[in-house]
Amino acid sequence: MTTSKKNPAKIVIYIMIIAGAVLSIGPFYWMIVGSTLPSGDIFHIPPKLIPGDYLAKNFQSLKESLGIGKIFWNSLFIALVYTGVSTLISAMAGYAFAKYKFKGKNLFFFIILCSLMIPYQVTLIPLFEMMVSFNWLNTYQAIILPSLASPFAIYLMRQNMQAVPNSIIEASRVDGAGEIRIFFTIILPVVRPALAAVSIFLFMSQWNSLIWPLITMNSKEMFTLPVALSSLIGMARIDYGQLMLGTTLSTIPIMIFFLLLQKHFISGILGGSVKE
């Protein structure tokens, strides 16, 4: 398997792979550099590719124009609470579907499958009317509750739970463990990779969510990051330095969350659905 001779095909492949990598990482790098430059320098030609010393100033103006601290907190709080609760709820439901026989199971599962296939846009207007009548506009629960039960997450959890051997459950029952205890102390630890994968998926989808927060949050201090950033673009004079810092800040949490749990990402998303 030694192909040490320098054939031109190999060089071409290398050039293409490197060019692709530059295209992939370039805009990302440029975004980070941009967050340390004054607005005018972002359009400087030739482009400035070395970080400047304007980071603190950009942060200051981002704080003044957006109150970035509160907005960052809004996004983080919503995404973390949502991810935690939603992962638990979908694990519970997935467990019931995978390991119990009960009346109405097929009907329940059919409803889950249907809501998996229905575009979320259909629910936007009735949900908005609902939020208005509950007086929930500009509240955290308006964003968290409606998508808390994710059919996709339930489906993935069910697929992963099916792999847990029945004998473990039977044995714990014989030992006198209650149903709730079995779930929390035996099942959940076993499916930890699946929990990680599902929580990445849920965190990313909530963190990136734009349209629903855009509809439900109209007071500035309740904006989430995507809404706040899109509102910056709508302004008459865009301060690009602060915009670049905002986009960079909005990317950091998903990076951290992803890097912490990435090992499980693929296996969990593909878990069961693509296994042949």
Place this chain on the structure above:
Amino acid sequence: MMSQVEKVVNNTTNIRVKTKKSFLTPKNAPYFFIGPAFLLILIFTVYPVISSLILSFQEVRGVEKSFVGLANYSRLFHDPIFYKSLLNTFQILIIQVPIMLSLALLIAVGLHSSMLKGKAFFRISYFMPAITALVAASIVFMILLDEHFGLVNYFLSFLGVESIQWLTTPFWAKVSVIIVMTWRWTGYNMVIFLAGLQNIPSELYEAASIDGAGKVKQFFMITIPQLKPVFIFTVVMSTIGTLQLFDEPFILTHGGPNSATMTITLYLYETGFKFFDFGYASAIAYVLVLITAVVSWVQMKLVGDLEE
């Protein structure tokens, strides 16, 4: 006799009291586990889906609602912007998804092959866009694609390309949306393909090379067929994602210029939440449901036919 029965009954109740501290039994436990999710889905999905269907037959004025039959739907048939949003969505779908998936496959195969050095580095580089916040990606490209000061035109000028009006002309605005989507999602799909490639048993390739099959032949005879389930997964996911496209055109162009990047969801958003025409917006939503159902059905049918 009587007392003995009583004793037995007493005993069993005693046992029950002693061992069943928890109120859950294997019989009622599933309802407890499924309860929260099911309740939430009932309230926040099933009810809205039905309510939305009813709304689509109504005209909403402030708080007053009146039935108008199929009026909203017949209005859709004569609405040029709606047609445009449909056409745009499908144009983007038909062009972007194949480009993205073939790029992702190509990169995955390249990174999987053993002859490459620095694989880990390249893998991270290609995946970087996928962990960029979605809105952030659109904003960065909005600046990069600026007609006068954007870097893309600057670099193109070296190749002798005249300044392109990316976001302000209908054709190039659509291209811009496609570029941003491809940048954001190719690496994501690449990683999924890479996982699929790693699951193909290497014996298959060894056997093929013993039989004298070249690299290209191996790719079409082994790689592609073995990747089929992964392929179907990515095609279906990307299709559904594109049918619901909103963020990129909303940030980049707000649907313009001249509705060239108006998508179904963007139009629904504008109708519902800019003009508060809830009945009409619900009709748009239901057309989207119908389209999604038909497209999913066709894809599953195609998959089924391939399977035979």
